[in-house]
Amino acid sequence: MKAIKNIGLVIFLIGLAFFTALPVLGTFNLNEANFNTIIKEQKIESDVFINDIKSNIVGRDFNGMQSLSPKISKALDNANENHTKNKEWDKKIYTKSSAMAAFIGKKSANGFIANNKGLMWLLTFGLGIIGALMFILPNVILLGKKGIKNDGIYHQSATNRGWIGWMVFIFLVSFYLVLYFASEYATNWTLLVDPISEALSGNPAGHWFVYGFMYCTVMTVMAVRMYIKYRHNIYQVFRTTSVLFFQIVFAFIIPEIMVRLQMPYYDFKNAFPLDYDFFFQWNLKELTNTGGIGIFILVWGIALTLVVVPIMVYFFGKRWYCSWVCGCGGLAETLGDPYRQHSDKSLFAWKVERYLVHGVLVFVIVMTAMTLYSFFSDTGTVLGIKTSTVQSIYSLVIGSIFAGVIGTGFYPIFGNRVWCRFGCPLAAYLGFVQRFKSKFRITTNGGQCISCGNCSTYCEMGIDVRAYAQKGENIVRSSCVGCGVCSAVCPRGVLKLENGPEDGRINPTEILLGNDVDLMDLVNQK
Amino acid sequence: MEHIVIIGNGISGVTLARHIRKLSDKKITIISAETDYFFSRTAIMYVYMGHMKFEHTQPYENWFWKKNRIELLKAYVQEVDTDNKVVQFADGGHLNYDKLIIATGSKPNKFGWPGQDLDGVIGMYHKQDLDRLEVLAPNNKVCNRAVIVGGGLIGIELAEMLNSRKIPITFLVREDSFWNGVLPKGESQMINNHIKNHHIDLRLSTNLKEIKSDENGRVTSVILEETGEELACNVVGLTAGVTPNIDFLKSSKIELGRGVKVNRFLETNIKDVFAIGDCAEQHEAIGNRRPIEAVWYTGRMMGETLAQTICSNRIEYKPGHWFNSAKFLDIEYQTYGWVFAKPKDYETHFHWKHHKEDICITAAFHKDTNEFLGINTFGIRMRHEIFDKWLTEKRDMNHVISYLKDANFDPEFYKVYESDILKQYNTTFNTNLTSQKKSWKRIFSKT
Numbered sequence: 001m002k003a004i005k006n007i008g009l010v011i012f013l014i015g016l017a018f019f020t021a022l023p024v025l026g027t028f029n030l031n032e033a034n035f036n037t038i039i040k041e042q043k044i045e046s047d048v049f050i051n052d053i054k055s056n057i058v059g060r061d062f063n064g065m066q067s068l069s070p071k072i073s074k075a076l077d078n079a080n081e082n083h084t085k086n087k088e089w090d091k092k093i094y095t096k097s098s099a100m101a102a103f104i105g106k107k108s109a110n111g112f113i114a115n116n117k118g119l120m121w122l123l124t125f126g127l128g129i130i131g132a133l134m135f136i137l138p139n140v141i142l143l144g145k146k147g148i149k150n151d152g153i154y155h156q157s158a159t160n161r162g163w164i165g166w167m168v169f170i171f172l173v174s175f176y177l178v179l180y181f182a183s184e185y186a187t188n189w190t191l192l193v194d195p196i197s198e199a200l201s202g203n204p205a206g207h208w209f210v211y212g213f214m215y216c217t218v219m220t221v222m223a224v225r226m227y228i229k230y231r232h233n234i235y236q237v238f239r240t241t242s243v244l245f246f247q248i249v250f251a252f253i254i255p256e257i258m259v260r261l262q263m264p265y266y267d268f269k270n271a272f273p274l275d276y277d278f279f280f281q282w283n284l285k286e287l288t289n290t291g292g293i294g295i296f297i298l299v300w301g302i303a304l305t306l307v308v309v310p311i312m313v314y315f316f317g318k319r320w321y322c323s324w325v326c327g328c329g330g331l332a333e334t335l336g337d338p339y340r341q342h343s344d345k346s347l348f349a350w351k352v353e354r355y356l357v358h359g360v361l362v363f364v365i366v367m368t369a370m371t372l373y374s375f376f377s378d379t380g381t382v383l384g385i386k387t388s389t390v391q392s393i394y395s396l397v398i399g400s401i402f403a404g405v406i407g408t409g410f411y412p413i414f415g416n417r418v419w420c421r422f423g424c425p426l427a428a429y430l431g432f433v434q435r436f437k438s439k440f441r442i443t444t445n446g447g448q449c450i451s452c453g454n455c456s457t458y459c460e461m462g463i464d465v466r467a468y469a470q471k472g473e474n475i476v477r478s479s480c481v482g483c484g485v486c487s488a489v490c491p492r493g494v495l496k497l498e499n500g501p502e503d504g505r506i507n508p509t510e511i512l513l514g515n516d517v518d519l520m521d522l523v524n525q526k
Numbered sequence: 527m528e529h530i531v532i533i534g535n536g537i538s539g540v541t542l543a544r545h546i547r548k549l550s551d552k553k554i555t556i557i558s559a560e561t562d563y564f565f566s567r568t569a570i571m572y573v574y575m576g577h578m579k580f581e582h583t584q585p586y587e588n589w590f591w592k593k594n595r596i597e598l599l600k601a602y603v604q605e606v607d608t609d610n611k612v613v614q615f616a617d618g619g620h621l622n623y624d625k626l627i628i629a630t631g632s633k634p635n636k637f638g639w640p641g642q643d644l645d646g647v648i649g650m651y652h653k654q655d656l657d658r659l660e661v662l663a664p665n666n667k668v669c670n671r672a673v674i675v676g677g678g679l680i681g682i683e684l685a686e687m688l689n690s691r692k693i694p695i696t697f698l699v700r701e702d703s704f705w706n707g708v709l710p711k712g713e714s715q716m717i718n719n720h721i722k723n724h725h726i727d728l729r730l731s732t733n734l735k736e737i738k739s740d741e742n743g744r745v746t747s748v749i750l751e752e753t754g755e756e757l758a759c760n761v762v763g764l765t766a767g768v769t770p771n772i773d774f775l776k777s778s779k780i781e782l783g784r785g786v787k788v789n790r791f792l793e794t795n796i797k798d799v800f801a802i803g804d805c806a807e808q809h810e811a812i813g814n815r816r817p818i819e820a821v822w823y824t825g826r827m828m829g830e831t832l833a834q835t836i837c838s839n840r841i842e843y844k845p846g847h848w849f850n851s852a853k854f855l856d857i858e859y860q861t862y863g864w865v866f867a868k869p870k871d872y873e874t875h876f877h878w879k880h881h882k883e884d885i886c887i888t889a890a891f892h893k894d895t896n897e898f899l900g901i902n903t904f905g906i907r908m909r910h911e912i913f914d915k916w917l918t919e920k921r922d923m924n925h926v927i928s929y930l931k932d933a934n935f936d937p938e939f940y941k942v943y944e945s946d947i948l949k950q951y952n953t954t955f956n957t958n959l960t961s962q963k964k965s966w967k968r969i970f971s972k973t
Binding site: 144145146147148150151152153154155156233234235238346347443445446447448450451452453454456457466467470484487488489491492493496497498500501503504510511512513514515516517518519522523 | 970
């Protein structure tokens with residue numbers, strides 16, 4: 001069994017090595033016909049740029065994106081500089097150089113990788129999946145009898161911020177940097193999943209498709225790990241299945257099929273303000289221009305945020321979204337589960353959390369108000385501030401860096417819910433509902449708590465669960481995503497997630513159940 | 527300002543200090559020789575097992591003490607002079623007090639076994655035991671076998687700890703079935719099997735005769751009393767119960783039995799000296815409880831109670847209905863009320879066990895009045911409030927069985943067994959009860 005695990009690890013690492021090497025491999029040769037298509041598709045008017053590309057790139061072989069990309073961005077910068085000088089505004093190219101390089105790279109890839117997509121898929125995704133499963137599946141036997149399996153978490157480098165943890169950190173952060181800021185280097189990755197993308201939407205894959213496909217793959221494989229680790233706990237099994245279903249069906253397949261049906265790309269479960277660009281001008285325009293389905297999406301999107309979400313939170317707590325449905329939560333609960341213990345439980349961290357997460361909520365509301373004002377009054381500025389500037393700042397700082405690079409990249413260091421805890425504006429909104437108007441609570445079982453601290457240690461949201469449990473007090477916290485792990489790891493059966501009457505949900509006590517009834521009456525009724 | 531000095535920074539002393547602070551402005555000093563800060567003793571096993579780091583066992587952040595003006599003093603108390611109201615430290619220092627609280631907890635029992643103080647023999651109680659075990663048994667190469675002596679709650683925890691590092695274990699239990707002084711037969715046997723299923727060499731009805739060592743005084747083997755068999759081992763864990771940690775009081779005028787003798791107000795024979803927690807011994811047992819209760823929550827409750835007395839609201843220590851919990855490897859155990867291992871003459875037991883899983887309950891009731899007396903549950907979590915209420919209301923057994931769904935505290939979506947339990951009860955006692963649906967209203971009603 002141990003041997004299977006080790007072989008699996010080696011296979012996984014080989015797959016990972018191929019995948020990691022791909023961005024700098026491959027040959028690219030842009031032919032005239034393809035370039036003409038790009039000119040047409042991208043509506044390029046710049047003769048300077050076209051001539052530059054034609055003389056320096058078309059017909060030549062390039063090894064690796066690192067040799068092609070700088071030439072393209074140089075050509076682009078050159079052309080734009082030229083047009084700016086000559087005030088030829090209509091010729092200026094507004095596509096970002098990395099996006100342009102990605103377009104050109106995609107059309108010009110012609111080597112071994114582009115011609116053997118299936119084989120390359122097997123060498124990367126295939127080996128990764130097989131290796132990971134070989135590493136995970138033997139745990140059915142190796143973990144022994146069912147029960148909580150946290151042995152050695154703080155002895156292992158990967159889960160105790162050791163060198164493996166830091167390597168994972170570097171890998172994840174680099175991956176997100178490529179994805180958000182250097183997508184041309186993802187060109188080879190897009191080739192691997194082209195067949196899948198074409199089967200779904202009819203279009204070749206872009207880097208976001210790679211991300212979506214990878215997201216589903218990673219979640220599925222790591223969900224197998226969850227099923228094995230928590231096989232005694234039906235709540236965990238149910239929750240994992242639920243997030244997996246919503247990710248694969250709602251976030252991945254349905255939007256792709258909608259594109260095939262000439263409908264807007266839309267994830268029906270992605271609620272504003274997590275879906276921060278829902279009210280952006282381009283989206284509103286697209287939705288209002290696509291007839292019935294567009295209007296339906298518009299109405300659904302608004303109803304989701306204003307009606308569905310709060311009502312569901314009232315009945316079930318924010319867990320129905322954050323740990324049963326949400327994609328960010330889904331990744332956190334599968335890929336991120338081995339790192340849940342790293343969330344900071346200090347009072348200081350809680351203070352930072354409240355400033356940050358509510359700050360982001362205010363930011364998104366102000367931005368959206370500006371956006372809508374601009375949309376309806378047809379101006380680009382509000383009180384002298386450009387709406388598009390605010391939108392770009394939000395997209396960059398919150399949408400890309402916070403949610404992606406920090407949110408996922410920092411899993412091995414700060415735990416798996418960094419984004420959900422410190423940044424997600426939807427979580428902040430749901431948190432208000434959960435804290436002030438909900439039936440959900442984690443009930444503390446009378447006086448059974450022994451203050452061992454397992455609950456706090458494994459709370460991914462950094463809630464000091466023990467602080468409440470040892471006082472016999474129910475846990476009613478806006479940040480709780482209801483993952484149920486505190487209840488699972490409790491060795492004394494003290495915690496239970498449940499939806500009950502609002503009366504008595506919050507129950508501060510001085511003296512716990514089990515002591516002298518007269519004393520309890522005396523002290524608790526003050 | 528009155529100076530309250532508490533010896534011991536465990537759950538009893540710390541709870542007391544917190545509550546005194548809530549009620550008053552008195553000067554509070556907690557003395558401990560064990561650690562700088564309060565930690566949860568029950569959690570040290572999880573540090574060795576790698577579930578937590580030691581800092582996670584500390585329920586309060588380090589700034590908490592200063593903020594609440596609770597002074598922490600790391601010192602070993604050697605003597606208490608009650609005439610002059612002063613405690614003497616081993617390092618020569620001393621501290622005056624106005625009121626003194628002994629909350630020094632326990633230490634592992636040693637029954638005079640030859641070799642019981644050798645290098646490699648440990649208890650599993652103090653932070654120092656944890657540190658020592660990490661040195662003695664970091665893995666199964668350094669420690670080829672460990673022998674655990676004494677089949678109680680600490681014994682099985684030590685077994686779980688060593689098992690997590692794949693160290694072979696021989697577990698010596700004096701009784702003919704695990705913890706059968708507390709657990710009824712069916713339950714005790716289920717735990718026997720569970721221990722063996724974890725590849726632990728469980729030896730029932732087996733006593734330790736002697737511990738042997740090499741020329742450096744390091745443990746090399748143990749010899750068993752019954753068979754004379756010699757077992758090679760590197761570590762011996764003595765977990766045959768605990769005894770109050772009060773040797774430093776022997777020279778004082780404070781009345782001692784096995785523990786510090788206290789009345790129902792937790793007062794000793796000396797004015798302004800009190801004792802709480804594991805080290806306190808009631809003159810007479812309270813109800814079915816033992817005179818010395820080495821249980822986490824009783825220490826906490828004594829702290830909660832004594833804080834009232836010290837802050838001028840003299841109040842008796844009157845614990846409510848008995849309850850407790852533990853975990854035997856993977857099996858959770860809870861108990862509410864009294865279920866005796868050997869039923870008292872008025873007591874009838876109803877035992878239900880799942881046909882396959884390690885899940886069972888034993889409920890005790892009065893054979894004449896049918897009054898519900900208590901329940902043990904294994905693998906099913908139960909709601910403390912509900913059982914506390916049923917015990918207070920003196921509900922009969924039929925009520926408990928019919929409304930058992932109200933008491934279930936397992937996580938959502940878990941398989942429930944109340945109907946199976948009820949069916950077997952109906953068959954066994956020829957009753958015709960029907961299972962009542964779970965009602966939030968009943969669960970949360972306060973009366």
